[in-house]
Amino acid sequence: MASATVTAKSEPDRRRSRGSWLPGTRLGRLIIALNLLGLVILIGGALVLNELRRGLVGARIDSLTTQGELIATIIDRAATIGEPEPSMDGQYAAEILQMLSNPRSQRARLFDAEGRLIADSDWVADRVEWKTLPPARQRVDPGTFSLDLQGRGPTAPKASGEAGLAREVAKALKGDHQAGMRVGDHGARVVSVSIPIQHVQAVLGVLTLEASDVDEIIARERAALIPFALIAVSVTLISSLLLNRLIAQPVRRLARAADSVRLSRARAISLPDLAKRDDELGDLTRSLEDMTHALSERMDAIESFAADVAHEIRNPLTSIRSALETLDLVTDPAARERLTRILHQDIQRLDRLITDISNASRLDAELSRESPRPLDVGRLLSDVAGLYQETAKPGDIDVRFVPADTLEPIRVSGREGPVGQVFRNLIDNARSFSRPGGEVRVGLQASRGQAVVTIDDDGPGIPEENLETVFQRFYTSRPKGAAFGGNSGLGLSIARQITEAHGGIIRAENRTGPDGEVAGARFVVSLPQARS
Structure with a gap:
């Protein structure tokens, strides 16, 4: 049985020559790029804002440190008393701290050498806050508020902010400058610096400056991140719709075309618009079209072969039937001998035909099996x-x-x-x-x-x-x-x-x-x- 010879239309050499910085095939690179694009936008925005936050916090620490060193120097020069063992005049130091007004978002506190609070910028009576005030705090007399420098927490009502402040002041009383972020009195994060007030080598007290607008900065950063998130979501949504249009819908069309071939007994798939595509779906479409065309040609060859077989077998069968019908009517021995030879020849020819037809019908299976x-x-x-x-x-x-x-x-x-x-x-x-x-x-x-x-x-x-x-x-x-x-x-x-x-x-x-x-x-x- 003759089989149709199909010329493959794939172009592996040309596809291999397509260089790209992404691995994989054309559609594979498209899927990777589209899915990574939204993630890259989101990560890039987060990194940019993270660097911005670090810069803002660092700038705020530098500002507080400069301001605190200036105030500490003034207090050291003006409020130091006693020789040869110097000490700090707490009342005068508190007046100096009150005179040096601070921005609304800052808070300044002064501690003596024992860690007792002797001044707080929040105690200033004539200060007007421009924002919603936190719950009112009662004024604490300097003699009734102190920090437990052994780490047991404040003696005033306990809060996590006071515990952090106690650790910071304790380290500053050892002569070390402290700067960083910690939890404030009301659970909000603050940028804090604690600067020891030193006279020569003696530590007379600690000045602590806090900036309470950290949460506002972070909130603004989060708000600034929203456009990046929206862009990332939009890119992901668009890429999903694009992948659906470029991949899912064509694959669905191929499936429906295959179902049409199966259900309507069509001979071949024909999707010329998809076959023109220069990607894997185009390769798949062309391969399916070639395959169905090859199957169609194979079916035509089978039909033609069956017709030829029927025609070739009919000839010896007709000759055998005629010889058998004539044999009973012939009495001449020579004529009967000729008819007998014809019968043998036709049977031999029929046997040869059946053998070769059987070999031809098994040929495709034998070629594909081994x-x-x-x-x-x-x-x-x-x-x-x-x-x-x-x-x-x-x-x-x-x-x-x-x-x-x-x-x-x-x-x-x-x-x-x-x-x-x-x-x-x-x-x-x-x-x-x-x-x-x-x-x-x-x-x-x-x-x-x-x-x-x-x-x-x-x-x-x-x-x-x-x-x-x-x-x-x-x-x-x-x-x-x-x-x-x-x-x-x-x-x-x-x-x-x-x-x-x-x-x-x-x-x-x-x-x-x-x-x-x-x-x-x-x-x-x-x-x-x-x-x-």
Whole structure:
């Protein structure tokens, strides 16, 4: 059974040549890029705002440190009393702190050398807050509020902010400048600096400055992050819609087209707009179209083959029926003998037809079942020719193998059974046309990466107009006097089908003698050599 040869339309070399900084295929790169774009925008915005927040907090610490060092220096110069053991005049230091007004968002507190609170900017009576005030705090007399510098927390009502302040003041009383973020009295985060007030080496107290607008800064940062988040969400949404349009919908169309082929018994899928796409879906569409077209051609070939089989089988059956109907009416022994010979010939022809039809119908399955492997063509031809020589009967045409004039074996990639069937079919055809006493010669040569096998006979040759038609199914034109029913007309067709399935070609030509007359027919089979 002949099968259609389909030329693949894929372009692997061109696709490999497409350079890109992203790995994968075209649609794969598109999916990666679109999904990463929104994430990159969001991460980029977060990093930018994070750097902005760090800069703002650092600037606020620097500002508070500069201001605190100035106030601490003034208090040291103006409120230090006692020699040789200096101390700080708490009341005067508190007045100095009250005179040095602070911004509304800042709070200043002054502690003595024992960690007792002696001044707080929130105690200033004439200060007007421009924002909503926190719950009112009662004024604490300097003598009643102190910090537990051993880490047990404040003696006033306990709060996490006071505990953090106590640790900060305790470290500052050791002479170390403290700066950073911590929790304030009301649970809000504050930027705080604690600067020791030193006279020479003696620590007279600690000045603590706090900026309570950190939460406002963070809130503004979060608000600034919203546009980035919205952009990221928008990009993700757009990319999802784009991927749905570029991938999901075309795949759905392909599925519906495949269902249409299955349900309406159509022969092929046709989606020209998708086939024009230069990506994986375009490759898939073209492959599906090629596959369905190949299946359609295969179905046409099966229908044509079935029609040819029915026609070829009908002829011997009609002849057998006519002979049987006539046999009962004929009384002449010679006529009955002729009818009997006709019956034997028709039965032989029918048997030959059924055998070759069975071989042809199994050919596709055999070709797909076995994987190609390297074959030594010289050894295979030697075995085939040796089998004919061993089974030859008196009067049979001799088969002689002429090996290649090279020491290296000539190998092809193929299936040993089908390739051997090609040579057997050609040899059988050559023997059937050879004259009595003739010879069939099988030659092998390597030429330009091809293994070239020739099968020569000593028959009458092939008419020029039939050099191609001899490979058609059931073509059985034979010279006068040839045995009737000895051929089915499928041998050469099967040989071409197998050869083309292995990437080779087969052709027929005539040999001429020195006088220019036709000396016989020659069949040439070219198969690609296997790569070493």
